[in-house]
Amino acid sequence: MTLASGRKYVAIPGPSVVPDRVLAAMHRASPNIYHGELHEMLPGLLEGLRKLVGADEAHVAIYIANGHGAWEAAGANMFSRGDRALAAVTGHFGHGWAESQRAIGVEVEVLDFGRRAAVDAARIAEALAADRDRSIRAVLVTHTDTASTVRNDIAAIRAAMDATGHPALLAVDGIASIGCEAFRFREWGVDVLIGASQKGLMMPPGLSFIWFSEKALAASGRADLVTPYWDWRTRCLSSEFYRHFAGTAPAQHLYGLQEALSILFSEGVEKVLARHEALARAVWTAVDTWAREGDIGLNVPLPEARSRAVTSVRIGGGGATRLRDWTERNAGVTLGIGLGMARPEEPTYGDYLRIAHMGHVNAHMTLGVLAVMEAGMQALGIPHGSGALDAAARVVAEAARPAA
Numbered sequence: 001m002t003l004a005s006g007r008k009y010v011a012i013p014g015p016s017v018v019p020d021r022v023l024a025a026m027h028r029a030s031p032n033i034y035h036g037e038l039h040e041m042l043p044g045l046l047e048g049l050r051k052l053v054g055a056d057e058a059h060v061a062i063y064i065a066n067g068h069g070a071w072e073a074a075g076a077n078m079f080s081r082g083d084r085a086l087a088a089v090t091g092h093f094g095h096g097w098a099e100s101q102r103a104i105g106v107e108v109e110v111l112d113f114g115r116r117a118a119v120d121a122a123r124i125a126e127a128l129a130a131d132r133d134r135s136i137r138a139v140l141v142t143h144t145d146t147a148s149t150v151r152n153d154i155a156a157i158r159a160a161m162d163a164t165g166h167p168a169l170l171a172v173d174g175i176a177s178i179g180c181e182a183f184r185f186r187e188w189g190v191d192v193l194i195g196a197s198q199k200g201l202m203m204p205p206g207l208s209f210i211w212f213s214e215k216a217l218a219a220s221g222r223a224d225l226v227t228p229y230w231d232w233r234t235r236c237l238s239s240e241f242y243r244h245f246a247g248t249a250p251a252q253h254l255y256g257l258q259e260a261l262s263i264l265f266s267e268g269v270e271k272v273l274a275r276h277e278a279l280a281r282a283v284w285t286a287v288d289t290w291a292r293e294g295d296i297g298l299n300v301p302l303p304e305a306r307s308r309a310v311t312s313v314r315i316g317g318g319g320a321t322r323l324r325d326w327t328e329r330n331a332g333v334t335l336g337i338g339l340g341m342a343r344p345e346e347p348t349y350g351d352y353l354r355i356a357h358m359g360h361v362n363a364h365m366t367l368g369v370l371a372v373m374e375a376g377m378q379a380l381g382i383p384h385g386s387g388a389l390d391a392a393a394r395v396v397a398e399a400a401r402p403a404a
């Protein structure tokens, strides 16, 4: 017998669940790419993308690329060969971004804050203050590191940078947080923000986005790493539609994006964020309850440093990997691997998994995942505290209590 037949749930932090409405919007023949509806859609898409992250005046580039492509796009526009960057890293994706910038010719200094705590903005300020000839061009920060599930305080980092008077750009990877956590591009003084379609934006992989300030655009004028495909200037300063995509537009994806933005705005961005907050808290509460008796715990101890989109959980003795296998085989739920928490040869490699609660996810999905994890721990004999599901249900009930 298997209990896995039925609709599967891939609860990994990207690609996330794609709403049927988005899939249906994309399921169409290619439109005329020379004029008409596709061209008329673009200003509304750019406007929606600005609104989503509080970037009313920013420029936006839409790329046919995943997040790794957008990392290179941002670097190509910000840097010349040999320029310096400061990367504040809190997990696997922060390291990945730093490596990608090195690979294209940037000299990157890494400030490593480990995998369980947020960036200490004072250390960024120290590094900038020590840069007396002002040669650091940009500070690179991941808002939510999807691997460690640490979330960083972007406003605090900007304030620390401003206090030094250093002119470096602030570039943020928001791939895992946009659409799941509040993002205030203008208010926080962000210069460059990177997003991708397959996380909080609820789309298939294939598009990425860069929002950039006037100051960042000016920097791109002197960046000698830029190539025609990534160039912000040709893409955003021309009114010719095909230039925005440096070739054929990703037509079906643009229809999907239009639908995804419409879903987000009709729920209301504040409500979308509140839903993520409630589901994240239900997950944290369940894991904290399991942790009372088992070798189990949340990877990020401080709640304010935790992602609202994905949660990294440690289950010792290789329990996390055994549980992942069990839930996929027996219950139709795929959990995320413990990316970048240990190297394959280390004994703790199998001790981490990630629960996504990102994008098109509701209470029954998250409570279902927690219940299935509990069943798996029982089946596998993994010791755990009792009452986790009760506790998670109480969080959901509290968040959705009818007004008296």
Ligand SMILES: *Cc1c(COP(=O)(O)O)cnc(C)c1O
Pocket (backbone or CB within 6 Å): 014, 066, 067, 068, 069, 093, 142, 144, 145, 146, 173, 174, 175, 176, 196, 199, 205
């Ligand atoms: C998913 C992710 C990436 C990588 O995106 P790809 O589309 O897989 O290239 C980079 N940074 C963060 C924070 C992510 O969540």
